[in-house]
Amino acid sequence: MYVAVKGGERAIDAAHAWLDRSRRGPVDQPVLDTAQIRDQMGLAVTRVMAEGSLYDPDLAALAIKQACGDLIEAIFLIRAYRTTLPRFGASIPIDTAAMRVKRRVSATFKDAPGGQILGPTFDYTHRLLDFRLMADGELPTEPLAEGDETEPAATPHVLSFLNRDGLIEDAAPDETPPADLTREPMELPADRALRLQALARGDEGFLLGLAYSTQRGYARNHAFVGELRIGMVAVEMDIPELGFAIEIGEIEVTECETVNQFKGSRSEPAQFTRGYGLTFGQTERKALAMALVDRALRWEELGEEDQGAPAQDQEFVLSHCDNIQATGFLEHIKLPHYVDFQAELELVRRLRAGLSDHEEDAA
């Protein structure tokens, strides 16, 4: 007898209850607090904020907990929440030159005004499992050096020194309000502002792979890290009732400016070009990758050759960098496709039987 092969409400409820139980894990262990995730898994939290496009460490921690640590699932939860929030307006552009930096490195100059600040970094650590963390999680605390916590003076951008001499292309301020890809459908070809917006929320792994491909010769653009800086910046908003902008909060961002291969000709003096990356939180791999991909996508305006490289193809990059779009569509192939498959099955059977519509007609 035919039993329902089609799933139903009870099956879904049971599956979700199972998920809840497996998320909790053995009940003899203490439950994971979202404050612990927020404060002790900070880099996971900033990735979820960056790709979720919502700066809220508490919600990101909740999403990570709810997603059992699956960061793309967590990003998805944040995006779905973000989209329901009312939009009061836009801030004025943040001033990264006024950043309170906790990390700031330049690969192009040994020293620069403001100095090199390593900050909290995995760079130069030996990647050896530290079993002390497994034992008790407590490390011998060494007092932080004096002055490490705050860096009150504004640190000028390294690239501004190059710019003063005309050695690098000018990045003139543009007063055109950028398009908002969460409010208007993406229109291709996209301008640089829109491309950067898409890259900023793009998947870190995807951008990493693309950036890497440019380094390996698929649209190579000879990137130097002019400057990478991480720190807190003020967010200010114009309040129409007041007639001026006030600070409404602070966010942590990572900014990467690359100095790239120069352009020039007999008539135009040689100049370095720029790539740019800016992301929420401490997400420097992402910011670096974004800057390299940004630079690769600028080939047309800089009069470079189309090498047919993936990182040069803005339709390819922008259509595939969003991991929420990608994972949804990828995973939808788990949904039933009986009807389409049935149609294909009949077609293949008919073709195999040599009974095409055409021949039936003739017969």
Add this chain to the structure above:
Amino acid sequence: MSDQAYNFAYLDEDTKRMIRRAILKGIAVPGYQVPFASREMPMPYGWGTGGVQVTAAVMTPEDVLKVIDQGADDTTNAVSIRKFFQRTAGVATTERTSEATMIQTRHRIPETPLTSDQILVYQVPIPEPMRFLEPRETETRRIHALADYGLMQVRLYEDIARHGEIATSYAYPVEVAGRYVMDPSPIPKFDNPKLDDCPAIQLFGAGREQRIYALPPYTHVRSLDFEDHPFRATKADHACAICGSASSYLDEVITDDAGGRMFVCSDTDYCAQNAKGGA
């Protein structure tokens, strides 16, 4: 978060207005893909976000909603979407095609003929009928603008040259009102004739691809073909093992390890009504 934290049918009213504008434009230009600023939804892209946004944008508290996937009301994704609207909009739901004012569907058109007071909302994965012939959006837009559809006909020609017939069995391309070539979503080509001259409003939502398109009531929809290889709606050559219908689209069900199989209606409501003698 309580459900009171969300607006009626989840989306805020500004978003709904934006989507309704896109729908109205789609109805004004049948078959044309209208770009819209698709929102992130609490279900994944590819699982019906476009359909859900369209449904949410046109839904009123008095609506009676039916949701089907593969023709059935009890498939997992249909259950999930129906629950979503029960929870966020509190509207009445039904499994009866004839009682519904709005039907959201994935991959099928109900067997029971639709009426002029119904809206059928399709979930669309890839709205661009030319996509697998031409991957570039900038180029496909030009193709539609110039109605330069020779390439699609070449694809059908190649099918016949290779297989003796047009080897497209679902998502079979159609020409709408003599102008735009449109992807009817992955419905089996068996359902294509139901698109034509349909009294109901048919709306198509593609969330990930940010496109909405529409067929106003009684629009002429022609499946592409050749004069000497006319389009033909096909299905398994059986009758339903439950209701006995010989004219409805059938699912093939494997019944045992020895390869035994039976054929049953894909449209569960039609099958149940037919078995009762009511359809």
Add this chain to the structure above:
Amino acid sequence: MSLLDASGGGICHKEEVHASSSLPKHLDSDSPLLSVRSVAKRYGARIGCKDISFDLWPGEVLGVVGESGSGKSTLLGCLSGQLRPDGGEVLFDTRDRGPVDTLRMSEPQRRHLARTDWAFVHQNPRDGLRMGVSAGGNVGERLMATGARHYGRIREAASDWLDRVEIDTGRIDDRPRQFSGGMQQRLQIARNLVSGPRLAFMDEPTGGLDVSVQARLLDLLRGLVRDMGLSAVLVTHDLAVVRLLADRLIVMKDGRVVETGLTDQVLDDPQHGYTQLLVSSVLQV
């Protein structure tokens, strides 16, 4: 330099056209098929081509020769709508509306022209063929793009054209990848000529082919041009090709026309110093 005086070659040709013409009656060859007026194209500071004017008469084949970089491919691109010139006019004698400046046509009109009354033969057949589509589909595309919807008749026309370009009709369902270079080029010609065009643009149609394959292709082209009363603008660096196919020649250097005249006249009695060098093969072309 005015090229209008050089139209004598076209007028001489007129009688031949009438003798073998399959053109509609109203298309009287009293008027040129293509009139080019002061076409210019720059690439930044560099001149692509400049001050190009000439008339092309029905049934006439015009050869454009010059060394590489002389602007001949730029000119062909400007005439055929693939490049946008900075100035000038390209008047084509359309079937329904008489002479129309194709540079000011709307995109749909130009596309329609490009797949009905015009042909474009690329040097590399890969640029002019759909490599993933069968030979029959390649030839049938123009017909389908202009409304043909009868599979049997499209196939018949494709088969007929394969035969005319000497491709075994048994290979109608093979893809061009499986063809030799010469066959691919003949297929590209069939794909273009199936719509019965009146004007063909050819860019080094025999380039990259072996000498024996070239000879066969030239022979075929000459026959087709004559049978169809086709007019053509033929760009090549190969003087042997123009001697066989072209009625009249334009010699280009640095984006400008330096000499023009009947093919035999230009090749046998070149007037301009550059042409003399070209003909005596002193220049590497």
